[in-house]
Amino acid sequence: MPPATLAVIWLSLSSVTWSFKLLSGVNASEIVDSERAVEEAKGSKYGWPTIALWSPAAKRFLAMRTVNIGIASVSAMASTPLENPLDLPDWFTFERFTVVDGGNGDLAFHNSQGNRFIKMKGGDIMASPINAARDLPKHWDKERFKVVDAGDGMIALHSPSNNRFISMDEKGSLKSSAPKGANDLPADWKLERFYAVPAKPYLEPGSVVALHSGRHNRFIRMNGLKVESLAHGKDLPKGWKTPLFTVVDAGNGMVGFHNQKANRYMRMNNHKMESSPERAVHDIPSDWGWERFVIVPTDAKNGVVALWNPVHDRFWAQEKSRTAV
Structure with missing residues (x-):
């Protein structure tokens, strides 16, 4: 049998701040x-x-x-x-x-x-x-x-x-x-x-998703070099591209989130979320660890997950006006 390693980890979640609703299904x-x-x-x-x-x-x-x-x-x-x-x-x-x-x-x-x-x-x-x-x-x-x-x-x-x-x-x-x-x-x-x-992953590579925090009723968006929260309730207006991300298979059971408008990946830099240097959607470098995340289901029936970065050993968290870790 060939080696078959998937780098997946689970951590106990005590706060819904770390949970995001996925506007996508598989x-x-x-x-x-x-x-x-x-x-x-x-x-x-x-x-x-x-x-x-x-x-x-x-x-x-x-x-x-x-x-x-x-x-x-x-x-x-x-x-x-x-x-x-x-x-x-x-x-x-x-x-x-x-x-x-x-x-x-x-x-x-x-x-x-x-x-x-x-x-x-x-x-x-x-x-x-x-x-x-x-x-x-x-x-x-x-x-x-x-x-x-x-x-x-x-x-x-x-x-x-x-x-x-x-x-x-x-x-x-x-x-x-x-x-x-x-x-x-x-x-x-x-x-x-x-x-x-x-069993297909909770996020299908190639799908386009928006990430919404139920606790703060905000979306996450990429605004140029910044990653920030967007106060617009639970319904995403048509035509808005900054909160839309393409799910990319990042290997070893992980995914990346690429914003087409900015042509950049979402990444975790120590205690903050930010955008990567410009990079095409299917061109994530093998040595980029900050841009890779593990999907952890918190309420899979309702499409709610948490996003964990193995390099920093931290989850995404969303505060009222910004994203944090």
Whole structure:
């Protein structure tokens, strides 16, 4: 299996100041088979897409459910019934997993909502302790899996440390299979087989969006070299170009925001937001880190996300008259 790293991290959000409503929508795409997924990973500098795992035997998605109890969050493995895997809603966040390179041909699967990996411990399938996707510890062997071609476009997930497969029964219960080598998956084992459904990102590269803060009821715009907030309620007037940004695939699961009118990218410079030097929309340099952001869903059903910059380890925030970090 080829390396497949996506630099995605999740941080707890305590303020809606950091959340922005996206005036754009995306949908899940079609099922892909394991061979196609391997070829796409080989030919892509961006690594594997975020996926959802659907069991044809149970007609359910594998899920990591996260609930808040007081100031703490608790995550547990579960399943979500859905008859047609192509109908994965945009706001299903428990069912989305980022594929992370675990080294030596192993992969790990990280859920950004819970900020945890799928883990197999003995006979149990569980959520790992909280840990960012980019920081998979080298000694975490129970979070690493081999992806096995299970035939007919399906895959199976084998844990080398446990010598078992992930299994989902017809009722959606998750457990480990009986001990079995990665190359010895029986043809009649149906509960260990899954389709990998690519889940499109919360922002589709190539789409044009406006960023609106519900707390302050303002848009963000690029006014020449300045990035500032625009007091104009929740409805963007037609013809206004300064608050419109093209979403650019910036690699490793990140995106950039390019303003066509200014021909510049939005970027984070320490404690302030500003515009980059002039640059064409599809010409973001590989060494530009300030212009790259990770999308973190805060209310995906309503299109609300937060934007995090890995270089500065900070989120965008919008104050009444300016943007901040």
